[in-house]
Amino acid sequence: MSEDRSADGKDGGEGAEVKLPPGALVELTEDVLDECIASIVHHTVLSCHRSEKLLRMQSAATQAESLALANLEPQSQKNASNSQPTVPAADTPAAKYENGRVILKGNPLKTTPEIICPHCKLPRLMHPIMGKGMQNPDLTKEYCMLYPWVQRPGHDVFGNPFPTDMAKSKKERELMKQQQKNQEKESVGTPGSQDTDMAGGDGSKEIKLNTGGKPASYIPWHTCPNCKRSLLITRFAQHLEKCLGISGRQSSRNAMAKLSGQNGNGSGVGNTPLGSRMGTPAPGSQNDAAVAKTKGKGISPVKKLGAGADDDDEGENDTPDKKKKKKSTYVKKADREKGGKDNIKVKLKTNNTDRRQSEGTEKSDGKREREGDSIDSENAPKAKKIKLSLGKSGSPPAAAPPSAAVQD
Amino acid sequence: MDTIAVAPKGASLASPKVVKNSKGAIVPSSQMAHIAYGCEHMGEMLENARKATFHNYRQILQTIFEKPSVIAQTHKGSSDGRPVVSLRPTYLCLQCPNIMTEADRDEHIDSKRHVFAVESRGGHVYCGDCQDFIYDPDLESKRLQKGKKRKFEDTTTTDEHKLIINNSTFLPCRAIGLRGLYNMGQTCFMSVILQTLMHNPFIRNYYLAEGHKTAECERESCVSCALDEMFVEFHSAEKTEGFGAVNMLMGSWLAGEALAGYQQQDAHEYMQFMLNTLHLQNGGSSDSEDCTCIVHQTFHGKLSSTVTCDSCRNTTTALDPYMDLSLDIKNLPKKRKLETGAGSDTQLDLRDCLDRFTGREKLGSAEYTCRNCDGGQNAVKQLSIKMLPPTLSIHLKRFEHSKSTSSKIETKVSFPLTIDLYPYTTQYRSTQGKGAKSSSAPTPSNYNINAPTNSLIYELSAVVVHKGKMDSGHYINYSREGNDWFAFDDSKVVLVSEAEVLAAEAYLLFYMIGSLNV
Numbered sequence: 051m052s053e054d055r056s057a058d059g060k061d062g063g064e065g066a067e068v069k070l071p072p073g074a075l076v077e078l079t080e081d082v083l084d085e086c087i088a089s090i091v092h093h094t095v096l097s098c099h100r101s102e103k104l105l106r107m108q109s110a111a112t113q114a115e116s117l118a119l120a121n122l123e124p125q126s127q128k129n130a131s132n133s134q135p136t137v138p139a140a141d142t143p144a145a146k147y148e149n150g151r152v153i154l155k156g157n158p159l160k161t162t163p164e165i166i167c168p169h170c171k172l173p174r175l176m177h178p179i180m181g182k183g184m185q186n187p188d189l190t191k192e193y194c195m196l197y198p199w200v201q202r203p204g205h206d207v208f209g210n211p212f213p214t215d216m217a218k219s220k221k222e223r224e225l226m227k228q229q230q231k232n233q234e235k236e237s238v239g240t241p242g243s244q245d246t247d248m249a250g251g252d253g254s255k256e257i258k259l260n261t262g263g264k265p266a267s268y269i270p271w272h273t274c275p276n277c278k279r280s281l282l283i284t285r286f287a288q289h290l291e292k293c294l295g296i297s298g299r300q301s302s303r304n305a306m307a308k309l310s311g312q313n314g315n316g317s318g319v320g321n322t323p324l325g326s327r328m329g330t331p332a333p334g335s336q337n338d339a340a341v342a343k344t345k346g347k348g349i350s351p352v353k354k355l356g357a358g359a360d361d362d363d364e365g366e367n368d369t370p371d372k373k374k375k376k377k378s379t380y381v382k383k384a385d386r387e388k389g390g391k392d393n394i395k396v397k398l399k400t401n402n403t404d405r406r407q408s409e410g411t412e413k414s415d416g417k418r419e420r421e422g423d424s425i426d427s428e429n430a431p432k433a434k435k436i437k438l439s440l441g442k443s444g445s446p447p448a449a450a451p452p453s454a455a456v457q458d
Numbered sequence: 459m460d461t462i463a464v465a466p467k468g469a470s471l472a473s474p475k476v477v478k479n480s481k482g483a484i485v486p487s488s489q490m491a492h493i494a495y496g497c498e499h500m501g502e503m504l505e506n507a508r509k510a511t512f513h514n515y516r517q518i519l520q521t522i523f524e525k526p527s528v529i530a531q532t533h534k535g536s537s538d539g540r541p542v543v544s545l546r547p548t549y550l551c552l553q554c555p556n557i558m559t560e561a562d563r564d565e566h567i568d569s570k571r572h573v574f575a576v577e578s579r580g581g582h583v584y585c586g587d588c589q590d591f592i593y594d595p596d597l598e599s600k601r602l603q604k605g606k607k608r609k610f611e612d613t614t615t616t617d618e619h620k621l622i623i624n625n626s627t628f629l630p631c632r633a634i635g636l637r638g639l640y641n642m643g644q645t646c647f648m649s650v651i652l653q654t655l656m657h658n659p660f661i662r663n664y665y666l667a668e669g670h671k672t673a674e675c676e677r678e679s680c681v682s683c684a685l686d687e688m689f690v691e692f693h694s695a696e697k698t699e700g701f702g703a704v705n706m707l708m709g710s711w712l713a714g715e716a717l718a719g720y721q722q723q724d725a726h727e728y729m730q731f732m733l734n735t736l737h738l739q740n741g742g743s744s745d746s747e748d749c750t751c752i753v754h755q756t757f758h759g760k761l762s763s764t765v766t767c768d769s770c771r772n773t774t775t776a777l778d779p780y781m782d783l784s785l786d787i788k789n790l791p792k793k794r795k796l797e798t799g800a801g802s803d804t805q806l807d808l809r810d811c812l813d814r815f816t817g818r819e820k821l822g823s824a825e826y827t828c829r830n831c832d833g834g835q836n837a838v839k840q841l842s843i844k845m846l847p848p849t850l851s852i853h854l855k856r857f858e859h860s861k862s863t864s865s866k867i868e869t870k871v872s873f874p875l876t877i878d879l880y881p882y883t884t885q886y887r888s889t890q891g892k893g894a895k896s897s898s899a900p901t902p903s904n905y906n907i908n909a910p911t912n913s914l915i916y917e918l919s920a921v922v923v924h925k926g927k928m929d930s931g932h933y934i935n936y937s938r939e940g941n942d943w944f945a946f947d948d949s950k951v952v953l954v955s956e957a958e959v960l961a962a963e964a965y966l967l968f969y970m971i972g973s974l975n976v
Contacts, residue, residue: 085545089579092547096582096591104593111491151494153501157588168490170631195696196631199942199953206951207636208698213949262632262698270640272702275679283702287643290708291720 106158109166110144116171118147167194174198179259180209187259195260210263496594499573499587504596511552515583515597518550518576519605527907530578533557549575549584579908581605604909630696635662636939637692638700638949642707646948647725650922650935651732652703653946654968655685656692657920657937660756660848665689669752670740681709681732682739700949710735725922725933726782726853726966733757733781757781760845762884765821767828768836774829777844782851782966785811787869788858808873808967811854816842816882842884850879850916852967856924866928873921873967875956879914886912916969924965936962 118140140147144161145154155161165174172194177185181202187193200209264270270283276293495501503511522530528543530550535542536559549563550556552574558566563575567586575584577591581601585592614622635656639649655661664670665686672683684706691701711718714731737753749758761780766773787806819841823834856867880886905911921936935946936959945954 082545088546092577093579096577096580099591100582100593103591107493107496107593108490111493115491147491150492152491153494154497157497157590159590167631170628194631196634201953206638206698207944207953208632208951210698213700262696264699268699270699270702272704275705275708283640283642283704285643286702286704287645287707287720290642290711291718294708294711294718296711296715296718 103159105165106162107154108168109164110142110154110158110162111147111152112166112168112171113162114140114142114145114147114152116166117142167196170194178202178209179261181205189259195262197259200261206263208263209261211266213264213268214266493595496583496592496597497585497588499585500583500592500594500597503574504594512596512600514552515576515600516605518552519581519601521550522576522578522581523604523909524906526905528905530557533559533562536562548578550578551575552583629694632698633693633695634939635689635692636944636951637698638946638951640700640702641948642702642704643720644722645703645707646933647723647728648703648707648710649946649948650725650933650966651729652685652688652706653935653937654729654920654922654966655732656688657939658756658849658968659970661752662689664740664752666693675739677739679705679709679712680739681706681713681735684709685736722929722931724857725924729851729966730781753781755847756849757847757851759843759847759850762842762844763839764842765826765837765839767826767831768838770828770830770835772828772830782853783812783815784853784855785815787811787854787856787871788867805872806869808852808871808877811871812879812882816840816887840887842887843879843882844884846879846883846914846916846971848971849919850969852969854965854967856965857928864928866924866931868963871964873918873960873964875918875960876972877916877918877969879916879969880912883914915972917972918959918967919970920966920968921959921962921964922966923962925963933965 118138121140122138138147138149144156144158145152165176166172167174172192174194175187175197177183177187178198178200179187181200183201197208199207201207202209204212206212271280272283272286273280274286274289274293276290279289279293281289495504531545531548532541532543533548534540534557544559546559549558549560551558551563551566551570551572553572554570556566556572557578558575563584564586567573567575573586575586576582577584581604582591583594583597583601584590639645639652641649666689670682670686672680672686675683677683684703687705688701688703710728710731713735717723717728717731733753737749737751740751740753743749743751759780761778761783763776763778764773765775785808817840819839821837821839823836826835826837826839827833828835828837854871858865858867917938919938923934923936925932925934932947936954937944937946943954943956943959945952945958
């Protein structure tokens with residue numbers, strides 16, 4: 051603004067006191083831009099500097115504190131009877147710990163190359179364990195579980211592969227179950243083996259990197275809070291609709307649409323193979339995976355039909371008195387599941403169902419016994435407990451009080 | 459983990475730390491190693507002249523954040539000593555009133571041994587002995603307050619701290635709330651809204667601070683309990699796979715009949731339902747005017763609607779509460795296109811939509827009846843934001859429903875990472891007199907670049923995207939966690955760039971107040 055005015059003034063010859071040499075405006079503009087850019091750079095660099103330095107400061111302090119407390123332990127055990135508690139103190143190259151206070155020495159950015167988690171007191175990994183920018187860590191050390199975020203196609207931020215079998219048909223699932231069962235027979239008593247198998251992807255020696263998730267083929271089972279049946283999470287909405295009896299008008303309309311679709315343009319169903327409702331499709335076939343993928347996302351007219359087709363894996367055919375039939379087949383299904391329960395048990399343990407179940411204990415005990423996780427529910431910490439419990443007083447209550455943990 | 463065995467001793471140590479803490483350091487750090495000073499030199503300084511240093515620093519902060527910026531940005535020219543105004547950061551000496559450039563600062567440090575200087579844009583402290591910026595815990599807390607007095611003194615006592623430390627358990631470092639939600643069969647509309655709530659700091663604080671006590675809640679299939687369950691699970695379990703929000707689904711269906719059933723739903727509708735249900739289940743009063751439930755505290759704002767009669771100039775003003783702003787993205791006036799020239803692919807911007815939302819709208823005589831004139835009159839209606847919530851949710855009307863058909867508008871709407879909402883407020887509108895648009899921005903005399911007046915900066919915090927067609931689509935959610943953006947696509951959680959977020963075809967946008975200190 052002001053530059054404009056001065057330039058105008060020169061041209062009009064009105065503001066005679068200020069004569070600007072030609073090119074002054076260019077120079078001025080350049081200067082202003084330079085300074086603005088310098089300011090932006092200053093701000094950006096400083097904010098990055100701040101976050102990195104704060105991490106290093108805390109790391110230096112954490113290291114010193116850990117050392118002080120480690121030094122303290124043997125002494126106090128010896129002088130346990132001694133009334134005078136020793137004052138913990140420690141001296142590291144980066145910091146000095148004195149009875150609860152840490153005094154930094156030197157510049158933490160120089161003295162402390164490593165970042166130590168202030169909560170679990172373990173070093174943080176500095177590079178992702180896979181994908182973009184990965185580096186193989188020194189696996190002889192133990193690290194804080196908060197790994198740098200993984201950026202790798204087909205994987206989530208923790209490095210778990212995306213689920214692939216989310217919408218497999220019933221037959222396929224049963225086949226998979228059978229396979230797993232066989233595997234299980236071979237290696238008894240290692241229900242958790244799934245996790246570690248996939249986690250230790252890179253020839254680990256002592257410590258295994260743990261992405262914490264499940265293999266891509268994993269689909270969780272959930273217990274319906276209403277009827278206590280166990281079913282695949284991907285079918286849950288469908289089940290619950292029937293279970294709660296909400297399936298009023300809309301469902302009959304769907305059924306009509308399904309019927310008309312079948313009779314009218316059944317062949318135009320698209321990529322859902324018609325055969326899937328009668329025969330057994332080849333498990334894990336490419337085509338099916340593709341269907342599965344689209345199915346995961348909402349519905350299209352085509353997919354509505356597809357979902358219908360899956361229904362029919364359970365109910366044999368689509369007649370208007372479908373509801374009745376459904377009911378009967380459901381019992382069958384439950385019965386069938388009883389047979390293959392061993393397998394599910396394993397899954398349930400790693401699942402969060404147990405927690406939910408323990409809450410709904412009063413409602414149906416018989417069912418839960420069948421699922422064999424009554425033991426589990428006792429062991430499984432109740433959700434609330436984790437937050438508040440008088441747990442092991444030993445562990446450093448690293449996490450900040452929740453309210454504060456939130457601000458970043 | 460040798461520290462675990464030692465921690466009981468740590469508990470007995472807790473008291474010195476705690477005393478320290480109640481003096482103003484941030485409470486949660488009590489469980490972490492407590493750093494006394496930013497550096498050795500600052501330690502020496504504070505031990506010798508604690509009060510004076512704090513006093514000087516506060517003065518400087520006030521200069522930086524409250525007084526006209528020209529004061530802190532003017533230094534003496536190095537050659538002739540005449541005042542020079544700089545746009546770059548300058549340095550204010552902590553021990554004397556000098557204001558210097560970066561080069562002069564180093565010289566001043568050497569000659570006067572005034573070691574500390576405060577940078578003029580953010581108030582960061584530079585230590586000449588370290589030759590680096592330092593972040594002293596006490597000074598930082600003052601800086602983040604921008605030199606103002608603390609509103610709330612930390613009232614937790616030593617005993618309370620001990621109680622907390624002795625009764626809390628270790629939470630896995632990884633459990634920071636980044637979990638996907640399994641698609642339970644056309645439930646992505648639900649997942650995106652849940653993720654939005656899960657990553658909203660206000661809602662999260664409320665639930666993690668036992669705002670809703672599930673143990674004491676007697677409602678059956680309570681949605682709030684289900685949300686509480688999710689928060690607990692997300693923030694305490696070591697797991698990283700998706701979560702099956704089974705109880706949430708059942709709770710939602712039982713509470714809202716319209717949304718029940720195995721079918722695709724509108725995410726916006728679900729959000730309105732969720733907010734309303736949570737409001738009712740968290741002790742919200744039926745009077746939404748002054749309801750203090752967490753939902754209202756977070757999302758509730760007020761719109762002012764002014765109608766001016768064309769013939770008698772009588773104005774009537776009404777205040778309407780809102781939980782989100784629904785913006786039209788159709789048929790926007792071509793004004794901006796003309797302004798920006800011949801650009802045929804000029805993009806529709808969120809700010810255009812807001813401009814239009816708060817613009818003047820002509821009402822025909824059939825639509826408005828003036829009480830003064832006692833009859834139908836032409837009138838002008840104008841909306842403006844009377845009150846902004848801490849989290850402003852914006853709904854872009856992408857779905858159009860006419861009598862027979864419904865369709866989706868796929869117009870690209872660009873949106874910024876930060877937005878100044880001041881121009882859409884009632885306050886701003888009232889300064890813009892009728893027809894007085896020529897003398898628009900009233901230039902404030904004491905202009906401060908670090909804390910500009912008349913600006914309400916909001917930052918983008920979450921985006922809900924609808925992909926695909928009207929009746930066969932998929933929702934995904936982008937949420938910001940710290941400085942990182944994550945895409946939540948059902949059970950998949952992926953790190954994404956800001957660019958990807960900004961390129962998304964947004965359906966719901968969530969902006970959070972920007973002045974919260976990090």
